[in-house]
Amino acid sequence: MGDLLTNFLSGPVPVDAYLGLSLIMFFAGVYGFLSRKSLLMILISIELMLNAADINFVVFNRYLYPGHLEGFYFTLFTIAIAACETAVAIAIIINIYRNLSSVEVGNLDQMKN
Amino acid sequence: MQYTLLILLLPLLSFIILGLVDNKWSPKVAGTIGTVVLGIITALSYYAAWEYFTMHQVAGVYEKVIPFNVEWLRFTELLHINLGILLDPISVMMLVVITTVSFMVNIYSLGYMVNEKGFERYYAFLSLFTFSMLGLVIATNIFQMYIFWELVGVSSYLLIGFYYTKPSAVAAAKKAFIVTRFADLFFLIGILILSFYTKTFDFGLLTSGDPKVFAGAAGATFMGFSVLSWAMAGIFIGGAGKSAMFPLQIWLPDAMEGPTPVSALIHAATMVVAGVFLVARLFPVYITYTPEVLHGIAYVGAFTSLFAAVIACVQTDIKRVLAFSTISQIGFMMVALGVSGYGEHEGLGYMASMFHLFTHAMFKALLFLGAGSVIHAVHSNEMNHMGGLRKYMPITNWTFLIACLAIAGIPPFSGFFSKDEILSACYEYSPYMGVTMTFIAGLTAFYMFRLYFNIFWGKEHKHEHTPHESPFAMAFPLIFLATVTVFAGWIPFGHFVTSDRANYDIHLDMTVASISVIVAVVSILLAMVMYRKESEAPKKLAVTFSGLHKAASHRFYIDEVYLFITKKIIFNNISRPLAWFDRHIIDATMDGFANTTQWVSVKIKGFQSGQVQQYAYVFLLGTLVITLLVLFI
Numbered sequence: 001m002g003d004l005l006t007n008f009l010s011g012p013v014p015v016d017a018y019l020g021l022s023l024i025m026f027f028a029g030v031y032g033f034l035s036r037k038s039l040l041m042i043l044i045s046i047e048l049m050l051n052a053a054d055i056n057f058v059v060f061n062r063y064l065y066p067g068h069l070e071g072f073y074f075t076l077f078t079i080a081i082a083a084c085e086t087a088v089a090i091a092i093i094i095n096i097y098r099n100l101s102s103v104e105v106g107n108l109d110q111m112k113n
Numbered sequence: 114m115q116y117t118l119l120i121l122l123l124p125l126l127s128f129i130i131l132g133l134v135d136n137k138w139s140p141k142v143a144g145t146i147g148t149v150v151l152g153i154i155t156a157l158s159y160y161a162a163w164e165y166f167t168m169h170q171v172a173g174v175y176e177k178v179i180p181f182n183v184e185w186l187r188f189t190e191l192l193h194i195n196l197g198i199l200l201d202p203i204s205v206m207m208l209v210v211i212t213t214v215s216f217m218v219n220i221y222s223l224g225y226m227v228n229e230k231g232f233e234r235y236y237a238f239l240s241l242f243t244f245s246m247l248g249l250v251i252a253t254n255i256f257q258m259y260i261f262w263e264l265v266g267v268s269s270y271l272l273i274g275f276y277y278t279k280p281s282a283v284a285a286a287k288k289a290f291i292v293t294r295f296a297d298l299f300f301l302i303g304i305l306i307l308s309f310y311t312k313t314f315d316f317g318l319l320t321s322g323d324p325k326v327f328a329g330a331a332g333a334t335f336m337g338f339s340v341l342s343w344a345m346a347g348i349f350i351g352g353a354g355k356s357a358m359f360p361l362q363i364w365l366p367d368a369m370e371g372p373t374p375v376s377a378l379i380h381a382a383t384m385v386v387a388g389v390f391l392v393a394r395l396f397p398v399y400i401t402y403t404p405e406v407l408h409g410i411a412y413v414g415a416f417t418s419l420f421a422a423v424i425a426c427v428q429t430d431i432k433r434v435l436a437f438s439t440i441s442q443i444g445f446m447m448v449a450l451g452v453s454g455y456g457e458h459e460g461l462g463y464m465a466s467m468f469h470l471f472t473h474a475m476f477k478a479l480l481f482l483g484a485g486s487v488i489h490a491v492h493s494n495e496m497n498h499m500g501g502l503r504k505y506m507p508i509t510n511w512t513f514l515i516a517c518l519a520i521a522g523i524p525p526f527s528g529f530f531s532k533d534e535i536l537s538a539c540y541e542y543s544p545y546m547g548v549t550m551t552f553i554a555g556l557t558a559f560y561m562f563r564l565y566f567n568i569f570w571g572k573e574h575k576h577e578h579t580p581h582e583s584p585f586a587m588a589f590p591l592i593f594l595a596t597v598t599v600f601a602g603w604i605p606f607g608h609f610v611t612s613d614r615a616n617y618d619i620h621l622d623m624t625v626a627s628i629s630v631i632v633a634v635v636s637i638l639l640a641m642v643m644y645r646k647e648s649e650a651p652k653k654l655a656v657t658f659s660g661l662h663k664a665a666s667h668r669f670y671i672d673e674v675y676l677f678i679t680k681k682i683i684f685n686n687i688s689r690p691l692a693w694f695d696r697h698i699i700d701a702t703m704d705g706f707a708n709t710t711q712w713v714s715v716k717i718k719g720f721q722s723g724q725v726q727q728y729a730y731v732f733l734l735g736t737l738v739i740t741l742l743v744l745f746i
Contacts, residue, residue, distance in 0.1 A: 030733065034729060042726075105725070
């Protein structure tokens with residue numbers, strides 16, 4: 001038990017820890033996407049999922065191809081695109097709010113029937 | 114002789130125009146168009162007949178002329194259907210008969226049908242009928258004949274049901290159509306068997322006498338008879354349906370529900386002889402390969418003739434009497450074909466049959482038109498509403514009398530000559546047949562004069578208004594047909610139509626002729642005694658032979674037998690189970706599909722909620738399931 005704890009604290013961070021973190025983030029995002037009713041919260045959940053994917057990129061690049069930079073650059077791209085996407089999404093949400101005075105997904109059923 | 118195509122196309126054109134225009138033009142215009150078109154094709158037919166009989170004789174034998182023939186439908190190399198025009202003595206003779214009677218009926222209808230609702234429709238149907246009938250007689254192959262055969266059936270149906278607001282007319286039209294259609298089923302089967310073994314539909318090949326054509330059928334038998342016999346019997350059944358031979362005669366008396374000129378045209382002169390024409394057309398096949406079927410035809414014809422003549426003696430509706438007399442006379446023609454041989458003198462029956470067809474068409478059309486004239490005057494079909502009409506309707510009286518004398522076989526009227534030839538042929542076949550037919554000829558004379566005396570003599574019935582002679586449009590056809598009836602007997606018919614298309618001189622057999630004239634005169638005198646003045650004799654006779662009288666008035670219960678068979682046996686044992694099967698098995702299966710689909714769709718309707726989160730949830734579940742499957746299986 002002591003050994004394990006010593007190794008854990010003194011050694012490099014194991015890859016499992018990174019992957020565990022991104023797994024938790026991703027499913028937290030999924031859970032938020034499915035259960036939240038507010039469009040803003042859904043948007044935040046999507047960001048969470050994207051960031052979990054970003055972490056995976058970085059980690060796998062670091063462990064599988066040390067010395068290469070593709071994963072890092074890819075992550076930067078993703079962040080940029082996520083920013084754009086968020087901007088567009090928020091614009092849409094604001095428009096919805098102006099029209100319906102609400103950002104609850106349950107109310108968005110004008111296209112039905 | 115390309116112009117013969119016009120004879121066929123003009124009535125079709127007139128039908129299309131009149132049918133499309135319907136009541137947008139005045140009845141006068143429609144009637145004029147119909148009649149003028151008929152006039153033109155009548156003239157063309159006469160010209161065609163003149164040209165054919167004068168110019169197309171090679172070494173004493175009339176050749177077959179095919180001025181027009183196109184391939185209409187091609188299925189395979191062997192199976193193709195042509196449409197064309199075949200001119201030979203019988204088809205040219207039929208052209209003349211059909212156009213003449215049809216033209217007369219068209220003129221007559223101008224007077225008879227005036228003020229009827231649907232006058233234009235009537236003329237359109239008349240044109241359609243004329244077209245189909247002409248197409249039937251000039252058919253070059255048996256399939257073309259079948260097509261026009263059905264067209265004739267349809268136009269007959271339409272014309273019988275002309276007064277479509279009258280339930281009895283609708284029922285009669287249906288009955289005529291169903292009975293003839295039932296017979297046509299056998300016709301079709303016959304055609305299929307025949308063409309399967311001979312590999313051809315063409316009349317030219319079938320009747321050429323070339324044994325190679327029938328080589329395929331050699332030795333093929335079915336239930337003791339050769340397949341050819343079955344085929345030819347089937348074809349005859351088709352003809353028997355149209356020609357109202359026993360036991361398929363039930364539709365013809367009911368068909369009298371149609372307008373009287375229609376009865377004259379279709380149910381006396383033209384359509385009902387289609388069966389006779391069919392047998393005559395295929396006569397070489399019958400006589401060479403299936404003589405037993407030909408004997409059958411003779412017996413069926415003789416029995417029908419006797420049967421119908423007996424019924425005609427007791428009917429009281431004048432059109433029904435004429436209808437049964439028609440059946441009886443067609444029986445005569447069938448008998449003549451049945452007893453005929455092939456060749457010069459042997460083919461006497463064939464010639465006699467065609468001769469009788471020709472003369473009968475004229476005088477029977479005259480009788481029907483005369484009856485129509487009487488009905489027009491007294492507004493009733495019943496004999497006992499008439500009587501003493503000779504004073505009021507001289508033209509009708511005289512023309513009717515001429516027709517009655519002709520059908521009774523009194524010289525020098527046309528019926529005498531043709532009937533005499535038939536009787537001679539019958540005596541040559543077998544004395545029994547001859548005696549039977551002579552007896553029927555006597556019956557014919559009796560019931561025709563019973564009809565005549567009841568209408569024009571006898572006790573005068575009180576009329577609501579005084580009966581009057583018919584207008585000129587109706588009187589002219591009567592006079593014209595009466596003239597033909599007087600003189601047609603002198604036509605040297607053997608020079609035109611014979612079984613081998615060669616010349617044949619008709620000889621009057623004096624013994625047969627004198628016997629038949631004596632029988633006819635005696636019958637007429639008998640009718641005169643019984644019906645000229647009111648007497649008790651008919652009633653007494655009816656009481657003495659009450660069983661026979663009652664049975665004959667009910668047409669020997671044949672209709673009841675049919676009703677019993679169809680309603681009690683076929684409907685109950687076949688149709689109802691079939692209907693049940695249809696409703697509960699076939700329909701239920703289809704309904705089951707529909708119901709299941711609907712049930713499923715109601716159940717899964719909720720899936721399409723439009724909620725993206727729900728979709729994402731399902732998507733996620735699906736991904737998980739697939740992941741698990743990939744991992745563990």
